[in-house]
Amino acid sequence: xxxxxxxxxxxxxxxxxxxxxxxxxxxxxxxxxxxxxxxxxxxxxxxxxxxxxxxxxxxxxxxxxxxxxxxxxxxxxxxxxxxxxxxxxxxxxxxxxxxxxxxxxxxxxxxxxxxxxxxxxxxxxxxxxxxxxxxxxxxxxxxxxxxxxxxxxxxxxxxxxxxxxxx
Numbered sequence: 001x002x003x004x005x006x007x008x009x010x011x012x013x014x015x016x017x018x019x020x021x022x023x024x025x026x027x028x029x030x031x032x033x034x035x036x037x038x039x040x041x042x043x044x045x046x047x048x049x050x051x052x053x054x055x056x057x058x059x060x061x062x063x064x065x066x067x068x069x070x071x072x073x074x075x076x077x078x079x080x081x082x083x084x085x086x087x088x089x090x091x092x093x094x095x096x097x098x099x100x101x102x103x104x105x106x107x108x109x110x111x112x113x114x115x116x117x118x119x120x121x122x123x124x125x126x127x128x129x130x131x132x133x134x135x136x137x138x139x140x141x142x143x144x145x146x147x148x149x150x151x152x153x154x155x156x157x158x159x160x161x162x163x164x165x166x167x
Contacts, residue, residue, distance in 0.1 A: 062115035107166035108146035
């Protein structure tokens with residue numbers, strides 16, 4: 001009789017494959033045999049790579065639903081940053097004022113051995129970099145700092161603060 005863990009793993013694997021197939025069909029917008037063969041090969045190669053990376057990883061992550069849910073703010077940040085970048089572009093094109101390049105450092109709550117704080121760092125990097133104005137360059141676990149770049153200087157977002165950043 002299979003264990004609960006193997007049932008969960010099998011369910012996740014089947015779900016992942018079905019989602020990848022659906023995503024391929026939606027992105028390519030077709031089901032021609034040659035496209036499906038290339039898609040299947042891409043899925044298999046990606047799955048093998050992901051499995052090998054997961055096996056060799058010693059990083060322990062502990063994602064909490066409340067941390068993942070902070071991503072609800074992303075659409076607003078993307079829309080507002082698109083307007084900000086358009087304003088920067090127009091100002092750069094039609095005035096003598098050049099676009100900025102701001103490297104910023106923010107305190108960031110980290111402990112190398114705490115799986116939840118590591119997961120929060122991953123989410124903060126992913127979520128903050130999704131917004132067009134900010135790119136997280138890295139998180140320094142020794143000094144508990146996050147380095148990021150912005151074209152237009154703006155405060156650290158509420159979402160990133162919730163995940164562990166300081167002003």
